[in-house]
Amino acid sequence: MSVDVVIPYKYRKFLDEELSLIKTVYPEINEVVMIRKPNSKYYLTLNKIDIVKNSSSQKIILMDRAKPSQIINLMRETRKEIIDRILLILEIFAQHAGSKEAKLQIELAKLKHQLPLIKETIRYAKLGELHGFLGAGRYGYEKYYRMMREREARIRRELEKLRSIRSRRREHRRQMGYPHISIVGYTCAGKTTLFNRLTHNLKPAGPEPFTTLSPKSSAIIIDGLKMILTDTVGFIRDLPHEIIEAFYATLEEIIDSNIIIHVIDASKSSEAIIKEMVETRRIFERIGVHGIPIIIALNKIDLLNSEEEIMDKIRLVEKYIDGNNVIVPISAINGKNIRYLLNVLKEIIRGYSIENLRSKIWSQTRQR
Ligand SMILES: Nc1nc2c(ncn2[C@@H]2O[C@H](COP(=O)(O)OP(=O)(O)OP(=O)(O)O)[C@@H](O)[C@H]2O)c(=O)[nH]1
Numbered sequence: 001m002s003v004d005v006v007i008p009y010k011y012r013k014f015l016d017e018e019l020s021l022i023k024t025v026y027p028e029i030n031e032v033v034m035i036r037k038p039n040s041k042y043y044l045t046l047n048k049i050d051i052v053k054n055s056s057s058q059k060i061i062l063m064d065r066a067k068p069s070q071i072i073n074l075m076r077e078t079r080k081e082i083i084d085r086i087l088l089i090l091e092i093f094a095q096h097a098g099s100k101e102a103k104l105q106i107e108l109a110k111l112k113h114q115l116p117l118i119k120e121t122i123r124y125a126k127l128g129e130l131h132g133f134l135g136a137g138r139y140g141y142e143k144y145y146r147m148m149r150e151r152e153a154r155i156r157r158e159l160e161k162l163r164s165i166r167s168r169r170r171e172h173r174r175q176m177g178y179p180h181i182s183i184v185g186y187t188c189a190g191k192t193t194l195f196n197r198l199t200h201n202l203k204p205a206g207p208e209p210f211t212t213l214s215p216k217s218s219a220i221i222i223d224g225l226k227m228i229l230t231d232t233v234g235f236i237r238d239l240p241h242e243i244i245e246a247f248y249a250t251l252e253e254i255i256d257s258n259i260i261i262h263v264i265d266a267s268k269s270s271e272a273i274i275k276e277m278v279e280t281r282r283i284f285e286r287i288g289v290h291g292i293p294i295i296i297a298l299n300k301i302d303l304l305n306s307e308e309e310i311m312d313k314i315r316l317v318e319k320y321i322d323g324n325n326v327i328v329p330i331s332a333i334n335g336k337n338i339r340y341l342l343n344v345l346k347e348i349i350r351g352y353s354i355e356n357l358r359s360k361i362w363s364q365t366r367q368r
Contacts (some may be wrong), residue, residue, distance in 0.1 A: 002028040003059045004080075006044060009036045011063060013271075014237060018063050021236075030057040035064075037205070042077055043070040053078050061088055065240075068120035086113050086240045093233075093243075101162045108155045109242055111148050117143045121253045138226055157337050179227045179349050182254045185263035186276050187234030190299040194263055194332040195231040198342070222346045230257075235283055237275065255287060260294045261341075266313045266329065267303035277320040293348050294325045297341060300350070302331040326357050 003026045011018055039045045043066045052060055063083045071082050093106045114189055122141045153356055197216040217230040233253060262280060264273060301310050310329050317327055319320045328344055330337040347357055
């Protein structure tokens with residue numbers, strides 16, 4: 001099924017990234033419409049409405065947040081289904097949801113996101129403004145709304161139960177005294193590939209975003225030192241706060257880590273890398289990551305053309321880190337520098353200071 005895409009002008013620099021997100025669910029994109037200033041009633045301006053109205057697609061992907069009233073008006077005007085950016089991300093999550101917890105979290109986020117829209121639909125129905133398309137009747141919507149609220153309460157209770165089981169499991173791990181390492185980073189940075197390399201596990205790793213949805217942990221032993229490694233869900237630029245909240249249990253693991261491995265795709269442009277560093281820091285602040293040593297795994301160096309290019313990327317990232325961070329350039333796919341990475345992990349766990357480590361790594365990197 002082909003779709004039309006509406007992208008606010010502010011995202012023009014990330015057009016490729018936004019389109020690749022969409023393509024993971026809807027491979028066939030028909031029209032791409034850029035919007036400078038949304039129309040207060042329809043979100044789209046009237047001449048842009050004509051473009052999507054006359055296209056052959058049945059759905060419009062609106063890569064922004066729109067008011068419920070704007071969505072309903074646009075649906076009425078175009079007679080097409082509207083999927084906004086949050087719903088799209090939830091659809092991508094749903095494609096990869098493995099655990100029961102992840103599935104419930106997605107459903108909860110979806111319900112929470114749709115409730116205001118249903119409420120607005122009821123308001124319109126009460127005003128008698130929804131004839132024909134969307135005009136399923138006020139009582140139908142009210143019943144649906146009540147059902148959704150009940151389902152929401154049930155999911156919350158279930159999630160609470162699952163969360164406490166998981167925190168008991170974490171507590172157990174802590175009591176066993178094993179250090180906990182979380183692998184975090186943007187979607188498609190190579191987290192799962194690195195996790196697989198470090199644990200020799202076989203987990204799905206693919207070019208499409210969000211291959212990892214529920215936290216997966218595995219024990220690894222480096223020179224007799226046992227530690228627990230966890231692969232986490234991928235971050236996304238402008239991650240909607242509704243999703244942060246819904247995925248709190250997943251991200252919770254990060255706060256409890258002794259060390260964080262932040263995987264960055266070094267083959268991206270400098271601008272994209274800086275944006276990701278800044279955004280990741282914001283996410284860390286939001287979920288309460290403080291004082292945890294962070295290893296920046298500058299991944300995919302096999303895609304860079306020369307040692308100089310690798311050094312350039314290291315220098316770039318260095319400008320955005322603090323004293324608690326150390327950079328290790330790696331290739332998760334061919335294993336380059338993985339031994340360095342393991343050594344750094346080991347040294348941090350043994351109490352080696354990041355400052356000392358940093359100069360050691362630098363000299364090793366230069367000698368390669
Ligand atoms: N060239 C190259 N490709 C890599 C490397 N590491 C990962 N990839 C590729 O990058 C893509 C994404 O890798 P994943 O490991 O699934 O990425 P992820 O960060 O776990 O992604 P999400 O689960 O979506 O958050 C896959 O096609 C990998 O094969 C690397 O070191 N070099």
